[in-house]
Amino acid sequence: MxxxxxxxxxxxxxxxxxxxxxxxxxxxxxxxxxxxxxxxxxxxxxxxxxxxxxxxxxxxxxxxxxxxxxxxxxxxxxxxxxxxxxxxxxxxxxxxxxxxxxxxxxxxxxxxxxxxxxxxxxxxxxxxxxxxxxxxxxxxxxxxxxxxxxxxxxxxxxxxxxxxxxxxxxxxxxxxxxxxxxxxxxxxxxxxxxxxxxxxxxxxxxxAGPTVAYAKIKSTLATAAESTLSEALAAEDAAQTELGGTADHAEAVDAFVNKRKPVFTGK
The missing domain is CATH 3.90.226.10 (2-enoyl-CoA Hydratase; Chain A, domain 1)
Incomplete structure (x- = not known):
């Protein structure tokens, strides 16, 4: 402090x-x-x-x-x-x-x-x-x-x-x-x-949540506020492609399959 x-x-x-x-x-x-x-x-x-x-x-x-x-x-x-x-x-x-x-x-x-x-x-x-x-x-x-x-x-x-x-x-x-x-x-x-x-x-x-996903939520919303629908869709596609390879997404999927609460690391 x-x-x-x-x-x-x-x-x-x-x-x-x-x-x-x-x-x-x-x-x-x-x-x-x-x-x-x-x-x-x-x-x-x-x-x-x-x-x-x-x-x-x-x-x-x-x-x-x-x-x-x-x-x-x-x-x-x-x-x-x-x-x-x-x-x-x-x-x-x-x-x-x-x-x-x-x-x-x-x-x-x-x-x-x-x-x-x-x-x-x-x-x-x-x-x-x-x-x-x-x-x-x-x-x-x-x-x-x-x-x-x-x-x-x-x-x-x-x-x-x-x-x-x-x-x-x-x-x-x-x-x-x-x-x-x-x-x-x-x-x-x-x-x-x-x-x-x-x-x-x-x-x-x-x-305690998926920090990297929060970052993409912020950036895609900002992009969509000033873009065409096609540009917004492209930004969403790029974000989902990147997020699909993160440890947090893998953890969320594993937690869902195994019926447990996910533990996110923000990576």
């Missing part, structure tokens, strides 16, 4: 394969400073490259998931003449979203409270979203005269549809957990005090 001022990185014991990344600026609703963005990007890349990590949880400390960009730091840097805020989309947000969506293992967002702007977009980019009852989501870019970033223009409409995504972005309307579940923004809502346990339960299940 590694702990610092802005991010906590925790591995489940006994080789469970779950790594939890906790945004740790609760006094600022886990708003994203340059330091936190850089630490999170490093931690995500390390998790992606670590064969011992088979599922990643992203959550927040305190009462919020993530309030998005830290506007105090943002304004302060601009007023000082530092152009770093103008580069943060390219330097931080784009790589964060690309790392989450491109990671060859599942990422679960445990949305423990309000998620806004880039913070909400981190949840949208994750593979699964489990929310606490107190969670809510807000795309408030229009309120400050900006368009969406952090991949929200791509991810949000794929979760809730083009029309709904446009409404939420233009009206900057807060979506509570009940509505989020109804419109498909999250997959599950649980009581606040049950969130951590439920997220960990799901993460353990995924970590």
């Amino acid at each position: 590694t702990t610092d001022d802005v991010l906590q990185v925790t591995d489940s014991g006994e080789g469970a394969g779950v790594r939890t990344l906790t945004l740790n600026r609760p006094q600022a609703y886990n708003a994203l400073t340059v330091e936190l963005k850089e630490r999170l990007l490093t931690a995500l890349r390390e998790a992606a490259g670590d064969d011992g990590v088979r599922a990643v949880v992203l959550t927040g400390a305190g009462k919020a998931f993530c309030a998005g960009q830290d506007l105090k730091e943002h304004v302060g840097l601009l007023q000082s003449g530092d152009d770093a805020p103008l580069r943060t989309v390219a330097d931080h947000y784009n790589p964060l979203i690309e790392t989450i969506t491109g990671m060859a293992k599942p990422v679960i967002a445990g949305v423990n409270g309000p998620a806004a702007g880039a913070g909400a977009a981190l949840a949208y980019a994750s593979d699964l979203r489990i929310a606490a009852g107190s969670a809510n989501f807000l795309m408030a870019f229009a309120n400050v005269g900006l368009g969406p970033d952090s991949g929200a223009s791509w991810t949000l409409q794929r979760l809730v549809g083009h029309g709904r995504a446009q409404e939420l972005m233009m009206l900057a309307r807060t979506v509570d957990s009940t509505e989020a579940l109804r419109i498909g923004l999250v997959g599950e809502v649980v009581a606040d005090d049950e969130l951590a346990g439920r997220v960990h339960e799901v993460a353990l299940k995924l970590a």
